[in-house]
Amino acid sequence: MIDYEQVLLDIVTPMVDDKSSISVKKMDSLDEREILLYVYANSEDVARLIGRRGSMASSIRHMMSVASRKEDKRVTIKFESY
Template sequence: MNYERIMLDLITPIVDNKESLSVKVLPTLEDDEVLLNVYASSEDVARLIGRRGIMASSLRQMMSIASRTENKMITIKFESY
């Protein structure tokens, strides 16, 4: 499953600066774990996290639903530059 593509499809309509947006899947020690790093401008990261983390929680929940078919646990980190 292409987790980068799924995440990009979810967050691209939300951000203003679509060119600066990128998602990377990082390797982990566990086979059943996936680590996603979302890189965006500081304004867009604030928008993706949302007030009290509501948007981030929703994105994490949507990605966990997508990963259930492969029995994987998804960890998402938001980073600005």
């Protein structure tokens, strides 16, 4: 089984300035096939991860969805700032 939290953290960590401030949490979902992941970072780093018009966020979501297809799962990623 893939550790989606670690994979997502490995993808987003190089993109942010303050690497110690970023965290990824897996939340429970009502759908057993869905994996719900939250990326928490400061507002500047979240803006960088989302990118212009959501281009970076879209790319991150696409990479994670490709990884989850092998296990017949659907990954949902939310970006939150603090």
